[in-house]
Amino acid sequence: MGLDPGRRSIGARRNPDSADAILDAAEAVLVEAGYSGFSIEAVARRARAGKPTIYRWWPSKAALLFDLYQRLKRVDYPDTGNLEDDLVGFLKSLFSHWRETSSGSIFRSLIAEAQSDATVAAVLAEYTKGRHAHTGQMIERAKARGEVAADVDSTLVADLVASFAWTHLLTNRLDEDETTLRRAVGYLLKGIEADDAGSVDAAAVRRRRRRVVGRTTR
Amino acid sequence: MGLDPGRRSIGARRNPDSADAILDAAEAVLVEAGYSGFSIEAVARRARAGKPTIYRWWPSKAALLFDLYQRLKRVDYPDTGNLEDDLVGFLKSLFSHWRETSSGSIFRSLIAEAQSDATVAAVLAEYTKGRHAHTGQMIERAKARGEVAADVDSTLVADLVASFAWTHLLTNRLDEDETTLRRAVGYLLKGIEADDAGSVDAAAVRRRRRRVVGRTTR
DNA sequence: TGCACGAAACGGACCGTTTCGTTTCGTCGA
DNA sequence: TCGACGAAACGAAACGGTCCGTTTCGTGCA
Known part of the structure; x- marks a missing residue:
């Protein structure tokens, strides 16, 4: 305050x-x-x-919204020892919190407000940076457990997860069931590429990266 | 019009x-x-x-914005024969289009407007549904090539990709270099999980999915 | 003769600020 | 111990300003 x-x-x-x-x-x-x-x-x-x-x-409508949001905000950053469960649990907790309290409306309003007020945008950026750090820690923990590749950019992953949450908030889609959340997280964790034949080993599958410069067609 | x-x-x-x-x-x-x-x-x-x-x-400010947006919007949905290149190309094209024309400002405004006007939200939802379909086709093509697992929900993947774009638009981060885009797309395609030992074969790595019910702790 | 146009004005809402009289609460002297 | 004093916060009202969406008017084109 x-x-x-x-x-x-x-x-x-x-x-x-x-x-x-x-x-x-x-x-x-x-x-x-x-x-x-x-x-x-x-x-x-x-x-x-x-x-x-x-x-x-x-000083502004946005400051009021911020106070309002922080009065409510309590979201879990679970630590189950398994990254998939951590992320799914986080999203579930966040979505239901946004759905069932006024937090969702408030945060939506803050994002909207930030689109027409650079000051709000700056504060919001600072805030989300802090939040991403929390999510990032979940990934870093998984990295420490050897669950995640060591060279993974945990900030970027946190960004991807938060992006999913933001858009679903902004487009009134906070009612995704756990299956969908788990699937989305699964794609991020395990990728969507085919397993190819069972004979090809993992490293080879992942190494098969064509670096075609790729002239984009219309 | x-x-x-x-x-x-x-x-x-x-x-x-x-x-x-x-x-x-x-x-x-x-x-x-x-x-x-x-x-x-x-x-x-x-x-x-x-x-x-x-x-x-x-009839509304939003209708004007929509006309404005469609007057400019020309984004590539590349078809290079490789999904990673397709997605990276798409994001590059979209980001630079948003950055270098007024499209970015316009679309940001539309999203903001949708937060306080249900009609705009509905129209925007319809519009993005169409766009997601385009992105989804890129994934379906990759599926047909055997590049992507057959049971992947291409709509959900398109949603993840679009979410990344939306948030970066809304938070003034359209200046990501190609490396970052490629990394983000890579996470989605190949996942972020560790390869474990080189001896373990791909299918096994991916099959090792713990379906722990995961009581979330605080 | 019918309709689109630009210009002007409307009542209403909200902006952020100013003014006013009142209330609350430290402080200081009696 | 107590009461007067002053600084600050308070609710209420009003300010000029901007924008909303609509109405009215005169002009001009087909």
């Missing part, structure tokens, strides 16, 4: 009831009216608060 | 110059002022057109 930055001496303190009422109202407005109906005026009305009070503590 | 639906008899026809001027102005405004500055008023001002003229032909 952006509380009490430049307090000098005496005077009334920030009213925590008011702050709570505003956050509660913000969440309610977002859920009931959606992102398009989410305005500072609407939040103030609902919270029976003055607009200046909101602007005093939150 | 949403042109001339209920024309009855005589009278002045739609002025194509005006339509072009509006689309040109819309593109210019979007590029110069960004999505936050992209308003019907601004477009009308720039095009020296009346707002009613715009509203007459485009």
